[in-house]
Amino acid sequence: MTTTTKLTDSGGALLADPTKYRSIVGALQYVTLTCPDVSFAVNRACQFMQSPTEEHCWEKFSSLSKAEGRKEKTFCSFLVWGIWLARNELVFIGKSRTPLGVIQYASKASEGFIKAHPCPSSSTYLVGNRLGQNQWCPPPDGQIKLNCDAALSGKKDMAGTGHILRNSRGHPISAISESVNFLDIIIGEILAIRSGVLQAIEEGMEKVEAYRFAEMRANLQFQNHVVSLSSLLPTDVCSTPAKGSEILSRLLQVTHKYGPCSLLKEGKSKIPSISLILTNDQTRVKSINSKFSNQQSSVADSTVQIPANSGDSYGTGNYVVRIGFGTPQQHFTLEFDTGSDLTWIQCLPCNSSNCYSQQDPYFNSSASSTYSNISCGSTACSQLQSAGYAQSSCTTNCLYQVTYGDGSYSEGDFVTDTLTLSSSNFFLNFEFGCGHNSIGLFGTTDGLLGLGRNQISTVSQTASKYGKNFSYCLPSSSSSTGFLAFGSQVGSSSSNAQYTSLLTNSNHPSFYFLNMTGISVGGQKLSIAASVFTTSGTIIDSGTVITRLAPAAYSALSSAFRRAMLRYPLAPPYSLLDTCYDLSRYSTVTLPSIVLHFGGGTNLNVDQSGIIIQATSTQYCLAFAGNSLPTDLGILGNMQQHTYEVVYNVAGGKLGFGTGACS
Numbered sequence: 001m002t003t004t005t006k007l008t009d010s011g012g013a014l015l016a017d018p019t020k021y022r023s024i025v026g027a028l029q030y031v032t033l034t035c036p037d038v039s040f041a042v043n044r045a046c047q048f049m050q051s052p053t054e055e056h057c058w059e060k061f062s063s064l065s066k067a068e069g070r071k072e073k074t075f076c077s078f079l080v081w082g083i084w085l086a087r088n089e090l091v092f093i094g095k096s097r098t099p100l101g102v103i104q105y106a107s108k109a110s111e112g113f114i115k116a117h118p119c120p121s122s123s124t125y126l127v128g129n130r131l132g133q134n135q136w137c138p139p140p141d142g143q144i145k146l147n148c149d150a151a152l153s154g155k156k157d158m159a160g161t162g163h164i165l166r167n168s169r170g171h172p173i174s175a176i177s178e179s180v181n182f183l184d185i186i187i188g189e190i191l192a193i194r195s196g197v198l199q200a201i202e203e204g205m206e207k208v209e210a211y212r213f214a215e216m217r218a219n220l221q222f223q224n225h226v227v228s229l230s231s232l233l234p235t236d237v238c239s240t241p242a243k244g245s246e247i248l249s250r251l252l253q254v255t256h257k258y259g260p261c262s263l264l265k266e267g268k269s270k271i272p273s274i275s276l277i278l279t280n281d282q283t284r285v286k287s288i289n290s291k292f293s294n295q296q297s298s299v300a301d302s303t304v305q306i307p308a309n310s311g312d313s314y315g316t317g318n319y320v321v322r323i324g325f326g327t328p329q330q331h332f333t334l335e336f337d338t339g340s341d342l343t344w345i346q347c348l349p350c351n352s353s354n355c356y357s358q359q360d361p362y363f364n365s366s367a368s369s370t371y372s373n374i375s376c377g378s379t380a381c382s383q384l385q386s387a388g389y390a391q392s393s394c395t396t397n398c399l400y401q402v403t404y405g406d407g408s409y410s411e412g413d414f415v416t417d418t419l420t421l422s423s424s425n426f427f428l429n430f431e432f433g434c435g436h437n438s439i440g441l442f443g444t445t446d447g448l449l450g451l452g453r454n455q456i457s458t459v460s461q462t463a464s465k466y467g468k469n470f471s472y473c474l475p476s477s478s479s480s481t482g483f484l485a486f487g488s489q490v491g492s493s494s495s496n497a498q499y500t501s502l503l504t505n506s507n508h509p510s511f512y513f514l515n516m517t518g519i520s521v522g523g524q525k526l527s528i529a530a531s532v533f534t535t536s537g538t539i540i541d542s543g544t545v546i547t548r549l550a551p552a553a554y555s556a557l558s559s560a561f562r563r564a565m566l567r568y569p570l571a572p573p574y575s576l577l578d579t580c581y582d583l584s585r586y587s588t589v590t591l592p593s594i595v596l597h598f599g600g601g602t603n604l605n606v607d608q609s610g611i612i613i614q615a616t617s618t619q620y621c622l623a624f625a626g627n628s629l630p631t632d633l634g635i636l637g638n639m640q641q642h643t644y645e646v647v648y649n650v651a652g653g654k655l656g657f658g659t660g661a662c663s
Contacts, residue, residue, distance in 0.1 A: 141168045144205045146196040150180075150188030161188055163196035165203070174199055223523035225591045225608040229583060229620070232609060234259050234479040239663070251483040251493070252321045252421060254336075257443060259478025263320050263333045264359050264444050271478075274615055278575040280406060280441065281545040281637075287405025288339070288544075289632045292508060318545060318638060319474060320445060321484050324420035325432070326368030332360055332446035336472070336484060338542040338648075341454035341510050342389045342402055344410055344433030345447035354437045359444045365434065371417045372429075374398040380431050380456075384414055387454045387510075389433075400433040408440020410447075419458075421486065427462055451542070451648075452510035459650060462486065468650035472542065473661035476609035476642045482662040485645075494645035494658025500602035502653050511539045512648065514655065515599035516634060519553060521560035522592035528556050536627065538634035540646070540655065546576070546613075547624050547637040554626030557594070561622050564592035577613070577621035584618035596640070604657050610640040 139145040148163035162177030176199060180191055238261035255261040258271040322333050325345060332345050346355050347363040355362065365371040374380050374397065381398035384390040391399040391411065398414040412435035419430035435447070450457045451470065459468055466487035473482040473493065483493065491497060503513035516538040519526050529552070536550040549557065558579045562570075568589065571580040583589060591611050596604040613623040623639050645661035 138166070138168045143168065144173065144200060146193075146200060148189075148192035148196045150192045161192035161195055163192055163199065165196065165200060165205070174203060223593050225593060225611070226588060227591055227608050228588050229586065229614075232477070232612070232614060232620075234477045236260055237479065239480050251485045251489055252323070254319050254321055254472060254474065254482040254484050256475070256478035257318055257320055257335065257445065261475075261479060261481050263322055274613070275575055277545060278577070282576055283406045284544060285548055285635060288635070289627070292633050318543065319472075319482070321449065323449070324426075325363055325417055325430075326365070327370040327418050328368075329418070329420045330361070330363055330367070332363070334447045334449040335442075335445050336449040336451055336542065338451045338512060338540070339510075339544075340402075340448060340450040341387055341452035341457040342384075342400060342433055343430075343448060343450045343458055344400065344402065344412070344435050344438075346410075346438055347412060347434035347436060350436055350438075354439075355435070356438060356440070356442055357444060358442075358446045360446050363434065365415070365417070368417055370428065372415060374414050374416060374431065380416075381414060383455045384431075387456050389456070390414070402433070404440065406441050408438075408442060410435045410438035410440075412436040412438075419461075425465075425486070427465070430461055431456060453504075453512065453650060454510045457510070459648070463651070469648070469652075470650075471645050471647040471658075473643065473645045474542070474638050474641050475662050476607060480663045490647055490649075491645065491656075491658060494661035497645070497647055497656035497658035498600075498602040499647075499649075499654045499656040500598040500600045502648075502650065502655050505537065511541075512655065514538050514540055514636065516596065516636075517599055518597040519549075519557055520593070520595040520597065521557065522564050524560070525597070526556040526560055528553050532630070533634065535630050536632060536634045538636060540636040540641075542638055542641075544635045544637040545639055547640045548627050548632070548635040549624060550630050550632070550634055551626050551628070552630065553634070554624060557624060558622065558626075561592060561594075571619045571621075574615035574619060574621050576625045577615065577623075578625075579622035580615060581612075581620055582618055583620050589620075596636070602657065604636075604640070604644070606640050607642040607644070610642045613639065 145166050145168075146163060147166070148161070150161045160177060160179045162175070164175040165173045167173060176195060178195070180188065238259075253263075255263050257264060318335070320333050320335050322331060324331050334343075334345070345363050346358060347365055350362045376394040376396060376398050378398065381390065381394065384398060384400060389400045389402055391401045393399070399411065400414045401409070401411040403409040410433065412433055414431065415434045416429045416431050418426055418428055419432070420426040433447075451459055454460065459466075459470060469490050470484070470486045471490040472484045475482045485493070500514060503515060505511060505513055516533045517530065518528060518533075532550050532552045561579060565581060568581045568583060568586070571582040574580050591608060594606045594611055596606065598604070610623055612620045615621050627634070643660070643662055645656075645658035647656035647658060649656065
């Protein structure tokens with residue numbers, strides 16, 4: 001390419017139609033963002049946009065064309081466009097074009113190229129090519145419009161900015177592109193705007209309409225959250241989502257156990273401290289890891305058939321739903337838990353010494369016409385035994401027993417009766433535990449709804465109708481509501497769900513394993529080896545509150561978060577949370593976004609309510625924690641699932657995250 005051509009203001013006769021020159025140069029300045037080799041020639045041509053001559057046009061385009069041995073005056077713009085497309089094909093799909101192929105494409109594309117021109121029927125100008133058109137709207141008469149952009153390849157010195165100034169007729173006045181060394185696209189956008197504004201000032205322009213701020217706001221929003229601290233706190237009044245009435249008419253309402261929306265009367269007043277919540281959460285996680293560490297096994301694709309041999313339960317959940325048992329149905333408020341398989345409620349006879357006090361009356365099996373015990377020799381009892389929930393002694397009726405990590409337990413008869421989820425969704429002969437001896441930290445909930453993957457779980461028992469397909473949305477605070485959906489209602493409350501594969505573990509087939517691949521903070525992906533995530537493995541769990549990460553992954557996350565929060569004073573660690581801040585002097589804070597990456601290109605952009613948690617009246621902490629050992633299981637907790645519709649397509653072997661499902 002010729003880079004020594006000398007251009008002067010007096011070089012030849014003025015072009016009869018300078019808009020052609022301006023249009024081509026205006027288009028070429030965008031090409032330089034990813035083809036920096038042509039930057040010098042394009043920048044030189046930009047200097048003569050006001051009064052281009054025939055010499056400018058000839059010398060400019062011949063100098064660019066010499067690289068391919070062509071000297072046509074107008075061919076150059078199409079040739080560079082062909083180089084642009086060839087570059088993109090090579091980068092994104094690995095397809096390469098020969099130089100001759102690029103020339104042939106450029107010749108063909110030139111026939112359909114649409115130059116910048118006014119649209120008689122409206123105030124819109126169209127710029128494009130045969131592959132598509134983009135609208136450009138002119139500024140008011142007497143004003144100049146600044147369009148600017150930045151591009152970043154992810155490699156040092158492979159970044160650039162560009163801008164173009166046009167008048168109200170769409171005629172380019174000035175355009176500049178340049179290679180700039182930056183590693184943050186937001187910095188690039190700012191530099192592009194700065195360059196354009198400085199050029200406008202130099203040209204003596206007073207009224208300039210800038211176009212790029214909307215995208216900048218979008219990028220900033222993706223990389224940061226400006227959060228009012230009061231928005232992270234529950235209010236005294238329960239509020240449903242904007243589409244709450246629609247949701248609740250079709251789906252099961254989900255509420256937190258505690259707070260103004262709680263379905264439990266006691267849950268509205270007796271709210272445990274954050275210290276107790278974190279202590280119970282850590283107990284659950286330790287219980288999971290203690291079982292898991294004794295039976296390490298590789299993770300496999302979800303389509304592989306693996307026999308179940310463990311049904312341990314690890315603690316109780318945090319969210320409740322209301323469903324019915326028996327005929328006629330008796331209503332109960334149950335915690336739902338994806339980490340448990342067995343569904344159970346407390347049943348009569350159940351005296352105060354053997355049963356804890358719950359919200360609703362105990363289930364009265366005598367009042368149900370469809371109640372039945374399960375015999376010891378039945379297939380159902382064998383499945384209970386395989387799942388690890390059966391009592392060792394069984395003479396006549398099948399008996400269950402479940403012990404949780406916090407020491408709580410429930411035991412009684414394994415029975416069948418009608419399960420009612422709604423007026424049109426009920427299941428005969430549903431198998432569940434009818435407890436006569438249940439003690440522990442269950443609060444006033446009536447029992448537990450097991451949503452694990454075992455044969456005895458609710459997911460498996462309702463598969464004939466729902467096809468092992470369910471979802472839930474956990475609200476951003478305890479003062480709002482979410483939902484639990486099954487079957488055809490799954491996915492109806494969110495949009496643009498991203499899916500990743502569900503994996504299985506031979507020793508813990510009830511858990512929902514995911515392939516976590518990385519973490520980004522503030523739009524920058526952290527340098528974490530893939531082996532960090534494969535060594536620990538990762539599950540998604542509705543019953544764990546705080547997400548747990550392998551030590552190396554958490555260290556990288558915490559360090560990046562601290563760098564982004566340098567303006568705020570640090571505070572001492574709180575319980576298991578070690579990245580804390582004193583925000584007593586702030587009403588709003590700017591938090592970096594945290595994105596969790598999973599296999600298949602699925603990204604979970606954590607809601608702002610799942611980034612920090614209030615520890616005390618003035619202290620807020622990063623809502624993630626590190627595990628003790630690299631082999632401890634990674635767990636995607638419920639705080640980081642807030643506002644997403646989490647779709648469990650168990651039969652299809654995939655899990656999805658749908659945005660905007662609940663507040």
